[in-house]
Amino acid sequence: MAEPCKIPAAMVAESVERSYVLKIDGYSRVKGLLKNGKFVASTPFSVGGHNWTVKYYPNGCPKYCDDFISLYVHHESAGAKEVKAKLTLNVLDRNGNPVPSYTRTTPVNTFSKKAPTCGYYDFIPKDELEGSAHLRGDCLTIRCDVTVMKEIEEAMVPPSDLHRHLGDLLKSNDAADMTFQVDGQRYSAHRCVVAARSSVFKAELLGAMEESSGSTIVIRDMEADVFESLLHFIYTDSVPPALDVVMAGHLLVAADRYNIGRLKVICEEKLCSHIDSNMVATSLALAEQHGFRRLKEACLQFLASPSNLEAMMTSDGYEHLKSSCPAVLKELIARIIPAEFTSAKDIIMTMWK
Incomplete structure (x- = not known):
């Protein structure tokens, strides 16, 4: 049928x-x-x-x-x-x-x-x-x-472990072909890795500059522990979990010096989120001297409070800020004095000349 x-x-x-x-x-x-x-x-x-x-x-x-x-x-x-x-x-x-x-x-x-x-x-x-x-x-x-x-089971792609392998390469010094000399310390490294991570190092190591022909590069005006953290970031793309504010400031300057953009953002964010009366003068001087606009704005906003400003003026970093960056103090005064007190503002500005 x-x-x-x-x-x-x-x-x-x-x-x-x-x-x-x-x-x-x-x-x-x-x-x-x-x-x-x-x-x-x-x-x-x-x-x-x-x-x-x-x-x-x-x-x-x-x-x-x-x-x-x-x-x-x-x-x-x-x-x-x-x-x-x-x-x-x-x-x-x-x-x-x-x-x-x-x-x-x-x-x-x-x-x-x-x-x-x-x-x-x-x-x-x-x-x-x-x-x-x-x-x-x-x-x-x-x-x-x-x-x-059909129920197709999705393959679980493991997270990237490239940073771990490169970190191991840095620790082992396997196939290292150059040395950095910093503050009396020597650090072995791989020319191609360092050059790939920093346009400044690339010009120094692979370009026509004198350093490109040597196997030992001397880094001046930087402490050894700061360079060690910089080199660690170059290989692993990470900073220590317990990065403190002082080291963040030093690394920010180093990252700016060698044009390592991601490290600059990380360190500037660290400083912006940890502004207090003791550190704000130092951070503001750092921001003014190196052109870190986000950090400068965060410091100026913090100092818009009279109590924060008063506390900053008693801190250890105030005298350095006053002597090294008088222009930023003038900018601060211009912000906190109301516009209607133009005469008082002009007198104070004259005193800073």
């Missing part, structure tokens, strides 16, 4: 698809034998490791659908886990091609033990089908395409 025709499964990217053709010979006889709610079932077929059955209801299901042919696909795998699948149900013409007006496609459904069936109660109006050319010789051919969505 129900003649199945199996088509081999095909793997499609993240899904497995298979078609099953159900041929109903003696359409009228089957319609007369089976009342509403009764069905013809196909033999089970497998798609994606799951068994499926097509159920054909010649007089519809449920009761109020007796004017329709109902068609459902049932997930047969007992006790199986949930499976996601999409269905396409077609009436085939005499050439075996789907009839567009009798083609229905479901969205992706989750088939489970509680909900094992999906399909259409109103798949085809019986009177419409019986008046069409698609019921040939009292034979109806229906194709069911089942596409099972």
Whole structure:
């Protein structure tokens, strides 16, 4: 009565698809034998490791659908886990091609033990089908395409460990081809790594400058521990977790000197977020002398408070700020004195000349 025709499964990217053709010979006889709610079932077929059955209801299901042919696909795998699948149900013409007006496609459904069936109660109006050319010789051919969505486990990409390998290379000195001499200390390094991380070092080490021909480079005006932290950042792109404000200030100057942008941002942010009355004069002098605008603005905003300004004037760094950066103090005075007191502002400005 129900003649199945199996088509081999095909793997499609993240899904497995298979078609099953159900041929109903003696359409009228089957319609007369089976009342509403009764069905013809196909033999089970497998798609994606799951068994499926097509159920054909010649007089519809449920009761109020007796004017329709109902068609459902049932997930047969007992006790199986949930499976996601999409269905396409077609009436085939005499050439075996789907009839567009009798083609229905479901969205992706989750088939489970509680909900094992999906399909259409109103798949085809019986009177419409019986008046069409698609019921040939009292034979109806229906194709069911089942596409099972494969669960593909995403590969967990480990985080980059390039910094660790380069850090190990720095520690081991393997293949080191140059030496930095800083404040009486010697540090082995790799010319290509250092040059790749700093445009200034690149010009010194790979350019036409005198340093490019030697194996030992002398770094002046920098303490050894500051250069060691600078070199560590060059290889690992990281600063010590417990970076203190004093070291951040020294590293900021070093990063600016060798044009290491990311280190400059890290150190300037550290100083901006740790401004207090004891350090603000030193930080403001640093910002003014080296053109660190964000740090300068953060210091000036902090000193806009009279109590903070008063405390800064008693700190150790105030005299250095006063003697080395008088212009920034004038700028500070111009900010904190109200605009209406222009005469007083002019007198104070004259005193700073």
